[in-house]
Amino acid sequence: MDRRAVIKSAGIAGVLAAGVAPAVHAQAAIRWRLASSFPKSLDTIFGAAEVFAAKVKTMSGGKFEISTHAAGELMPAFGVVDGVQQGTVEVAHTAPYYFFGKNEVFALGCAIPFGLNSRQMTAWMFEGNGLKLMREFYAKYNIVNLPGGNTGAQMGGWYRKEIKSMADMKGLKFRVGGFAGKVIERMGGVPQNIPGGEIYQALEKGTIDAAEWVGPYDDLKLGFNKVAPFYYYPGWWEGGPELDFFINDKAWNGLSPENKAIVESAAAEAHVVMQARYDARNPAALKQLVASGTKLRPFSNDVMAEAFKHSEALYSELSGSNPDWKKIYADYSKFRTEQNLWFRFTEATFDRFMQNQKLA
Structure with a gap:
């Protein structure tokens, strides 16, 4: 039987009916x-x-x-x-x-x-x-x-001592992820970029004074509460x-x-x-951390305001020195402004109200 002739004259339906299957090219794994x-x-x-x-x-x-x-x-x-x-x-x-x-x-x-x-x-x-x-x-x-x-x-990390004011940031050896270190440095801290799996040892040995990772669930698993008593919020560098x-x-x-x-x-x-x-998973983990003696603290307004000021100054400088940053940050910052205007009237207002209610 001429395979090509059968396919040409009978079409696919005829081919299948005749029991002659066309060649199939299986996709490689x-x-x-x-x-x-x-x-x-x-x-x-x-x-x-x-x-x-x-x-x-x-x-x-x-x-x-x-x-x-x-x-x-x-x-x-x-x-x-x-x-x-x-x-x-x-x-x-x-x-x-x-x-x-x-x-x-x-x-x-x-x-x-x-x-x-x-x-x-x-x-x-x-x-x-x-x-x-x-x-x-x-x-x-x-x-x-x-x-x-x-x-x-995210949370603002674990500290051996309280951070009551900007003075407490001076000389602080702080494991902080990535880019935030540039702002910590401007605030007088000494940023350290350490992989997650190595943070506990560094904090335990005193190689660093403070460390942030993500939040309660991961932090509890990594055991940071065992080597630093103060747990701050929010992680203003990672919204x-x-x-x-x-x-x-x-x-x-x-x-x-x-x-x-x-x-x-x-x-x-x-x-x-x-x-x-x-x-x-974070809510239950935070309760467990507090129950075990973790001292939960908010960053003071002056620390937050100073961090914001230094951040905005840094972004302005980068827009003048890095063309890639200037192009992308212009779009990013415009989007951020519009989003925060919208969230101010909806998400933020709703969340604040709900967080102040005593729910069953």
Whole structure:
């Protein structure tokens, strides 16, 4: 039987009826590796990478698998951008502001002091110009970015001594994530950028005087309450820090449209799940910390005001020295102004009222 003649004359229906199947080219299986900046012990933040990988595998019917690796397994926590840029791994899951040393603009993709809260950040990324602007910037590093989680507003960290005024910030050796260190430095502190898995030892040994991480759920698991008694709020430097999946551009461009859609959908689910977990688990953890003797304190108004002043001055300076910052921050700050005007009349008013009620 002439296979081509049958196909030509009978069409696909005839071919199937005749029991002659056309050649089918099976799609090759895809195997990626993901390098995280976080330890496996943190089921909230490292867990977002696991949610992402599991969803990709499920939606692809097992044809697209991503193995997840904690900080230090494939590369150091702060080496993941280089790893993706060089193609050592296909994807990383990280907090972009860790890499502000390469360019301060990395911080705009995550969090800056007195920046957007988590909902505002998601709005800027998905409905504003955020994703477009940051993707143009990350292209210089061979990276395609996808939002990959948010912790929500964070706590202000753990301190060996009280922070009653600006005088107490002088000389304070403070582990603080990423870009916020620039503001802490202007306030007289000594910022330290230490990976999450190394903070406890540094605080215990007195290498640092204070440390911040995320919030009650993670902080309780990491045991910071055992080595520092004072727990401050809010984390004014992280009102809504976004985590990202950084994908090597060649790996991304090698995907079919279907697989790109799968990766985007999986990242979006991980983005939602991370904050849902933090919001669900932080309340009970905070109660447990306070019950165990943690001394909860708000930052004083003068510390907050001074931090805000230094932050705004820094942004102005960067707009004069860094063209990438100037372009993206102009859009970011305009969006922030409009969002805070809106939230002032809705979210903030509603939240303040509800927080003052005695609920059953």
